[in-house]
Structures are given as C-alpha cells and as structure tokens.
Amino acid sequence: MIHEPMPFFAFMDQALYGENGYYMTDRPRFGRSGDFYTSVQVSALYGALWGHVALMDSADQDTVSVVELGCGDGGLAAAMLPAMLLSPRLRGRKIEYAGVDLSPVALQRATLRVGTALEGLSGRETVSTVFARTPAALVESTGDRFLGAWVFGNEVLDAIPCDVVRVDRSGLWRLWVAPAKEVPPDAQPGVLAGGARRSYFLAQDRDQAWARELWTHWAPLLDEFAVDEVVGEWSVGMSQWVAGMLVDLRPRTVNFVDYGGLLRDVVGPDRPRGSVRGYRRHELVDNILDTTPDCDITYDVNFEPVQRLLGAHGLRASALQRQGAFLLGLPDVLTVLQTFEQQYPGGVRAASSLFMPGGGLGDRFVVCRAE
Ligand SMILES: C[S@@+](CC[C@H](N)C(=O)[O-])C[C@H]1O[C@@H](n2cnc3c(N)ncnc32)[C@H](O)[C@@H]1O
The missing domain is CATH 3.40.50.12710 (Rossmann fold)
Structure with a gap:
C-alpha cells in the first residue's frame, strides 16, 4: 500500500515494479x-x-x-x-x-x-x-x-515510470499522489481522477537538470499553441x-x-490531461490511483x-x-x-x-x- 505523498513517477514505479507490482506477479498480462x-x-x-x-x-x-x-x-x-x-x-x-x-x-x-x-x-x-x-x-x-x-x-x-508535469505561465508543476486526507489544502487539483487517493500539482523548482531541460523544450509550446498551460509526461527514469x-x-x-511521437505529437491543447492511462482486461480503467496494481499503467512516449x-x-x-x-x-x-x-x-x-x-x-x- 502506498501511504506517503509521492510524485506520480514513484507511484507508477511502485504500482508496476514494487512488491506485488503489476509486472511482478504471475498474472496474465498480454x-x-x-x-x-x-x-x-x-x-x-x-x-x-x-x-x-x-x-x-x-x-x-x-x-x-x-x-x-x-x-x-x-x-x-x-x-x-x-x-x-x-x-x-x-x-x-x-x-x-x-x-x-x-x-x-x-x-x-x-x-x-x-x-x-x-x-x-x-x-x-x-x-x-x-x-x-x-x-x-x-x-x-x-x-x-x-x-x-x-x-x-x-x-x-x-x-x-514517468512524471506528469504541467507548464504554465507561472512555472513548472509536478503531479503528486496522496491519500485524500493528506492532500495539502493549498494544492492545485491534479489531472488524474481521485477516490481514496488524489492527485494534485505542486510547484517544482527549475534548478534540477531534468527540470531545466523540460522547461527549455516545453515553455515555447505556450506561445506556439497560444495556450496558458500544457500537461504531459516526462520520464527521467x-x-x-x-x-x-x-x-x-x-x-x-x-x-x-x-x-x-515527437514532443508536439504528445503534448498540446488536444491533450489537456496528458496521456497517462490504465488498462485492465482490455478496457480503459477509470481511476488508476485506486486500482493499482491491478492494471497496467502506460503513456505515450515523447x-x-x-x-x-x-x-x-x-x-x-x-x-x-x-x-x-x-x-x-x-x-x-x-x-x-x-x-x-x-x-x-x-x-x-x-x-x-x-x-x-x-x-x-x-x-x-x-x-x-x-x-
Ligand atoms: C508493455 S510490456 C511489453 C512486453 C513485450 N516487449 C511485448 O511487446 O509484448 C513492457 C515490458 O517491459 C518491461 N520493463 C519495464 N521497464 C523495464 C526496464 N527498465 N528494463 C527492462 N525491462 C523493463 C516490463 O517488465 C514488461 O515486461
């Protein structure tokens, strides 16, 4: 069970490759x-x-x-x-x-x-x-x-595993996951639906190398697409x-x-919530935050x-x-x-x-x- 607030990438890592993670059990997957x-x-x-x-x-x-x-x-x-x-x-x-x-x-x-x-x-x-x-x-x-x-x-x-990130005119935001009662009150709602667990965005500083690289490539999209924000996946892993x-x-x-595809194929106004999704028994899963590790979690690759x-x-x-x-x-x-x-x-x-x-x-x- 995942209790602590954690960035989405850590959540996905545990859900897929943790103890009893989706890919680690003898469940038929393919x-x-x-x-x-x-x-x-x-x-x-x-x-x-x-x-x-x-x-x-x-x-x-x-x-x-x-x-x-x-x-x-x-x-x-x-x-x-x-x-x-x-x-x-x-x-x-x-x-x-x-x-x-x-x-x-x-x-x-x-x-x-x-x-x-x-x-x-x-x-x-x-x-x-x-x-x-x-x-x-x-x-x-x-x-x-x-x-x-x-x-x-x-x-x-x-x-x-990937992070889900949002770039807007105020900066860079990273998606976090926590049990509903542990979500910080001032957090901004995240893009993944929540039940017992919620997703929310926290501001991410841009000092780290991955954040600088992301910013360099993603910030120009705001003007290019004439939008206030873009959301998508970024995988340091x-x-x-x-x-x-x-x-x-x-x-x-x-x-x-x-x-x-290329960045502009996977991030843009046509994908306001990014592309992270879950599959179980060939159906899209509604709320991957509460159903793991019972479903595959995946996303479109940049x-x-x-x-x-x-x-x-x-x-x-x-x-x-x-x-x-x-x-x-x-x-x-x-x-x-x-x-x-x-x-x-x-x-x-x-x-x-x-x-x-x-x-x-x-x-x-x-x-x-x-x-
Ligand atoms: C979606 S399945 C695809 C399996 C197979 N290539 C196919 O097309 O049927 C992804 C596979 O990649 C493996 N995988 C994920 N991350 C990996 C990593 N860092 N190194 C090696 N295998 C990894 C998973 O365990 C899983 O078996």
Whole structure:
C-alpha cells in the first residue's frame, strides 16, 4: 500500500515494479487472457519482420547478436528466432539472443517460451539464448559478447515510470499522489481522477537538470499553441535507463517501437490531461490511483529526449516512422510475407492490423531507429 505523498513517477514505479507490482506477479498480462495486446501478440509475423531487419542490419557480422529490451514473456523472440533460422540471409551464421526484462516472472516465462519455440528446429544448435534483468547484469554475465549488438525494444519505453508535469505561465508543476486526507489544502487539483487517493500539482523548482531541460523544450509550446498551460509526461527514469543501456551495450543499431511521437505529437491543447492511462482486461480503467496494481499503467512516449541521447552516444537517429509504413517499406518484405504465408496460410491477412492506418497498430505505433 502506498501511504506517503509521492510524485506520480514513484507511484507508477511502485504500482508496476514494487512488491506485488503489476509486472511482478504471475498474472496474465498480454493477449486475450490478459489486459492488453502488443503487436507481438497480434501475429508471429511481427517477430519474423523484425528478425528480417536484424539480419539485414547485421549482414557484415559473423554472429548475429540481438538484445531485446523489455522482452516480456518472450513472444517476440519465440517468433523471431525460428523465422531467422529459416531465412537465407542467415547464411549459416550463429545467432546470439539476449532477453532483458526487469520482471523475474517475465524472464522465467520468456526462458520457457523461447526454449519451447526453438525445440526440434533445424539449426537450433546455432542459436544461444540468455536472459537478464538489466543491460548491466547482461554484460556482467556475458562479458563482451553483446557489445555492439542489434538492440530492439517493443513497448518497453511506455512501461518505464514517468512524471506528469504541467507548464504554465507561472512555472513548472509536478503531479503528486496522496491519500485524500493528506492532500495539502493549498494544492492545485491534479489531472488524474481521485477516490481514496488524489492527485494534485505542486510547484517544482527549475534548478534540477531534468527540470531545466523540460522547461527549455516545453515553455515555447505556450506561445506556439497560444495556450496558458500544457500537461504531459516526462520520464527521467527513461532517459537514465536509455543512457545506461547505451554505455553498457554500445549497440550498433537501436530500435524502439511504441505509441507516441515527437514532443508536439504528445503534448498540446488536444491533450489537456496528458496521456497517462490504465488498462485492465482490455478496457480503459477509470481511476488508476485506486486500482493499482491491478492494471497496467502506460503513456505515450515523447521520443525526442531518446533521440537526443542516441545522438549524444554517436548513433544517428532516423526520422520517426509509422510502424505500418516502416514494416511494409522494408527491402525484400514480400519474400518475408510469402514465407510466412506458406508456413501459416491466411496468416498475413490475419496480421493486417500490424500495418493498418486509421487506428490500427500500423498508425498508432512509431519506430524510433538509430544506427
Ligand atoms: C508493455 S510490456 C511489453 C512486453 C513485450 N516487449 C511485448 O511487446 O509484448 C513492457 C515490458 O517491459 C518491461 N520493463 C519495464 N521497464 C523495464 C526496464 N527498465 N528494463 C527492462 N525491462 C523493463 C516490463 O517488465 C514488461 O515486461
């Protein structure tokens, strides 16, 4: 139970990753029996297509080294690795796969699921797999094997705790959460509905580095949109985690897929309450403050700080692309689709929401890529 007033990011951290947190229990989370679908559960074609990207990006490597961040229950790897084994682009090379996830339950499930998916496959002996809770732990257990790897993360950034902030003409405000009776009387009402717990804004000084950075990028939005305030999410944890990963793994290619976009896609007058939301059993949850850790909490990712970090670590970030356009625009994509259709007749059509615009996953998700 959470009793103390705490910034929203600490609340989200406890709700998702604390003792009995949403991602730490053996609850089914993904797919029909869980709370939400990611592209991974929509179709094994998603893993096959990203395996294709990994092989193309690693064409000059003797071993194809893949690190998946936030691998969850291993659904992507269970589809991607068998598809890579079938691909002529593998050319008999070895594959080294590492799944990284903060949740020990997820790692257990992923180990089992990936092992089962590879069982009995021709070429299985050329694939090695390893699982770790953090990039640093991966390096500690594998030495330099995954340095310079091809790195991928589907819907991992949106699961990293964030703050909710408001910028207005008087300054910067940060969202706090407390039991209703502990809310300071002079606090300003927050953007998340309250029952037993309430959210409220407290003024935040701008001395700290994160607050200065946020102010630099967000304050101009007030005049640009001609509004008195903007509200949205800011994740110091995401930036620290991405920066740590870049130092630990020194990846050659990084791919993040998530909902979100550039700052002006995720913060603006059309989103007066920001984008934090909760899902349970495929429904939006009304009041996430009182229902955690029984629901997933997530938000739209602002990729701009991520792109700045990638650039600062010597990687060249491409412009963000919609998932559908990115996947369908891949070189040789028809060959991948044909191979998949031969294996799973009707499978490409069944996977069409991965590519569909207009509310489909093809439009809602964006690919942030740097090499
Ligand atoms: C929304 S799920 C996505 C799982 C999987 N990638 C998929 O698409 O089905 C987010 C996953 O990221 C993991 N995660 C969150 N923060 C993480 C972190 N800092 N490091 C590693 N894994 C993290 C969670 O435990 C969870 O399994």
